[in-house]
Amino acid sequence: MPTPIDVFFSYSYKDESLRDELEAHLAALMRRGVIRGWHHRKIDAGDDAQAAIDEHLEAAHVILLLVSADFLASDYCNELEVKRALARCRAGEAQVIPIILRECVWQDAPFAELEALPRNGKAVTSWAVRDEAWKDVIIGLREALPRKSPGEQPPPDPPEIPEIPRDNPFQKRGALKLDKPSYVERTCDHELGAALERHPLVVISGDYEVGKSSLLVRTHKQLSRSRSTCYLDLQSLRTDDVNAFYKRFFELVRRQFGKADDWVDLAEVADRQPIALLLDELGHLTPDVARLFVPSLHHLAVTYEQSVRVVVCLPCSIHEFLAARGLHNPKHRDGWLAIQVEPLSDAGIDRLLSLLPHPAHKVARAHRSEIIRMSNRHPRAIQCICYELFEAARAGLPAEVLLARLGDKRHYG
Structure with a gap:
């Protein structure tokens, strides 16, 4: 399956409702895996917001500038996102497509030489029927999108140990991310x-x-x-x-x-x-x-x-x-x-241990009391222990190595 084309939305927060409308019209392309959209509202809690924006702006294949008077007035959008987007465009690293949301004098902007959508640069909100404007935008985007994402790689080889999940469900540092299944409710x-x-x-x-x-x-x-x-x-x-x-x-x-x-x-x-x-x-x-x-x-x-x-x-x-x-x-x-916030109960600890693959689960169950003593029932310490056991099992290491990992304080201290 082709790798989705990463699309970055640069916009003013005052145009958030229009960005939502655009995303709704792009849903079919997203569902088919043609594109993968990103904007700052997708930043996970606890993440460094600026670092996340910079990372996705640098990785995007297509950068959409959602243009309005508020967008043009935003120092942040123009001094950071627009400047970097145009630099990547000039270097041939990304496509930059202005989408005119609301009537404004955008012809003096540094991106004015780029072909804007909808056709003839007529603002989306100026159309008598808004959906027709979005249809024009989507047709223009489909024609402009690259046929495949730059740097597309062949699919990776299947894992050597198919019974062990590819993604480690545990996390060693920081607040546990939302996509980790190892969070235990209390x-x-x-x-x-x-x-x-x-x-x-x-x-x-x-x-x-x-x-x-x-x-x-x-x-x-x-x-x-x-x-x-x-x-x-x-x-x-x-x-x-x-x-x-x-x-x-x-x-x-x-x-x-x-x-x-x-x-x-x-x-x-x-x-x-x-x-x-x-x-x-x-x-x-x-x-x-x-x-x-x-x-x-x-x-x-x-x-x-x-x-x-x-x-x-x-x-x-x-x-x-x-x-x-x-x-x-x-x-x-x-x-x-x-x-x-109380330490983990016995049931909570067993829930974490149950996520370990065999034979790591077998080792952890046999040494459950030791894990409780070492971790003092604190989730982060147990997460660290289980993370290392998971990695050792994925590498196919023998039981004695798993036991050594279990007793090494560097993995949970």
Whole structure:
């Protein structure tokens, strides 16, 4: 089966509804595996957003510029995405196709020399029948698409051990990605789901490496169905400098919610639509940053309790965190609902071990008590152990090697 042609959508967030319409009209090509579309809304929670955008922009065979006045006014779209797209186009690495969504003076843009769609550059929203405009766009795209994706490779040889799945279901580092089947639901999952229906302020607490971040990733997926959601790993921000922290924080928030240069803007967003802020690693905030950030965050959630949800992760209670940062005002302690993330139960551990292929499963079952002792029932440690056992079994290593992997602290410490 031919490799799908990767298509990158560059657009202003204000044109998101038009991008959705275009995707609907492209669905037949996607379903047949002719193309594979990507845009920033497909970034997984916990991923580095900028790195993901850069990666897909560099890998795309076709780059669609969804043009409107807002697109032309966006510094981000023009200074980063358009410039790089045109550079790749000039180098023969990718096709760039402007699609005129709304009437605007695009003829002065740097991509004006490219042939635009719909025909004659007539904006999609200017057509009397919108579907006819999209039909014209799709016909033009089909004619412009390369017959096969560049660098298409022959299919890989079948695996030597067919009974072992190709993809390792376990993960050694970071929040567990959504496509990994090794996530184990616990009581905290259901408690959090119920809490988010009623409480504007929720703190997920528990030991280090007990699975708080992985739970937050799944909360992001759940909430994004009903509200605009922004997931941030605060550890990746400059937590030692107040100005640098705030600058980066609102840059990232702005990508999800639109205009949000400060707390006043964010409050205006919350007044218009339901939003959620999911903040991992709140404990990395220094006292100087926390004393400014947490009261503002608390005020936003309490003031707009119907439309705002704030979920944070901490290795301690919210009261311990506030006291350690010098936040002694009692009102900042009010309103937080605590969700405790507990270690894995026996059933949860057995669920993970059941994903191991034979003979790794046999070895793990025989040494189950040792795995529990080494991991202290923490999901990440068990994930690491199972990851290494899976890889060793896939390589066809004998049982004694599997046992050695099981006892090596480098694989779970």
